Amino acid sequence: MSHCTEQTVTVSRPVSNKAVKGVSKRGLRQIHRNAAGIDVGSTEHYVAVPEDRSDTPVRVFGCTTPDLHAMARWLAECSIDKIAMESTGVYWIPVVQVLEQYGLKVIVVDAHYIKNVPGRKSDVVDCQWIQELHTFGLLRGAFRPDRNIRTLRSYWRHREGLVQSCAQQIHLMHKALEQMNLQLHKVLSDVTGLTGMKIIRAIVDGERNAVELARMKHPLVKSSEEDLVKALTGEYCPEHLFALRHAVELYDVFQTKLGECDREMEKYMATLESKANPKDLGGKRTQKRRKNQAHFDLRKELFRLSGVDLTRIDGIDALTAQTIICECGFDLSAFPTEKHFASWLGLCPNNRITGGRVRNTRTRKVQNRAATALRIAAQSLHRSHSALGAFLRRLKARLGAPKAITAAAHKLARLVYRMLKYGMVYVDKGQDYYEQQHQQRVLKNLAKRAKQMGYQLIRPQTAELVS
DSSP: OOOOOOOOOOOOOOOOHHHHTTOOSSOOOOSOTTEEEEEOOSSEEEEEOOTTSOSSSEEEEESSHHHHHHHHHHHHHTTOOEEEEEOOTTTHHHHHHHHHHTTOEEEEEOHHHHHTSOOOOSHHHHHHHHHHHHHTTOOOOOOOOOHHHHHHHHHHHHHHHHHHHHHHHHHHHHHHHHHTTOOHHHHOSOTTSHHHHHHHHHHHTTOOOHHHHHTTOOTTOOSOHHHHHHHTOSOOOHHHHHHHHHHHHHHHHHHHHHHHHHHHHHHHHTTSOOSSOGGGOOSSOOOOOOTTOOSSOHHHHHHHHHSSOGGGSTTOOHHHHHHHHHHHOSOOTTSSSHHHHHHHHTOSOOOEEETTEEEEOOOOOOOOHHHHHHHHHHHTTTTOOSHHHHHHHHHHHHHOHHHHHHHHHHHHHHHHHHHHHHOOOOOOOHHHHHHHHHHHHHHHHHHHHHHHTTOOOBOTTTOOBOO
């Protein structure tokens, strides 16, 4: 009688060299031996240095400027040259400014990368954990443009806040008019235009005659005086007139501050180094200033500082170009390739691979002003007769609006990267050229597929073989 023994056969396969590339065979090693970690707070900062540098390797410093200088001197005494800290609100900004005055190299780390690691119970352990991670080179600093760009960015972000404040007062004007049943926004496309503000100021000054108000319309207004009279007939309640007057006064204040901010920003930009002669700028004509546009020739200034005209790209105007410059700067050497730049903006697929399969390709959720500006610019390409407009419409029909806008913003980001880094000039070849190229690609793929199935693709008009 024979017995059969079951044997388990284990099948293995080698892992490709590409998959194991970069894996350390020696374990973790100390890369930054003179590293310190700082846990930034609103009232006090916890600082940790290597244990062999001081009898008290963890110290607490206040948030005042003398305390920050004392922190920098103590770090210098401990022979520290590299420091890592979390980007906590705006509390880290004065800390970095003081430490950099002492020649210390500081990296600001996104808290998302650190807080994923559990096991920290207090700020003392937190700063020590940051110091340990930075010692082994496990922290990557966030991108920060140079000092000049950061100053320009502060002006531009402050200006953005002023524009938002103006928009809030416009909403309050709409609310007050709607409550008095003055349907001005139904007959005018913009109540803050020339005609709209003239009528609103007359109402605030005491004018109640709808006929007199309607006669204030500009000749280019499409609505008739009869429509304006009907829209301006309502109930002039004192409480709503009070709110309307305050909204108009605050709107004027913010518009005045917006002009002051533009003049200050123009004065600062004039001190920056020139890369091109503004007289060499051609192309688009200088148009009359529109609402919320800069009070100076921003396009010419950006060309002088960067050496390229980003507004040649369809969908990108001077304000969008300024937003991109203020967030990224003129020097994009921190991003080795345009793919790294698109990844930083969060405009490329975030492939999540599990078990050898791509489970999710959604883009990362990032809060980046430059990415937002590029998405808005991409959305404006819907009616453009350019190649980028044709690209957006084709993807919108196939993938839907959200994915198409992201893809078009990704293409805009790549064009911006090439122009800023290599000084390339963008030339639009038009939607006809794009459609022709797309048709040739489709025919080439059809001919290849037909050949695989044993057929040939022939043009019916000329009986020409498609290859």
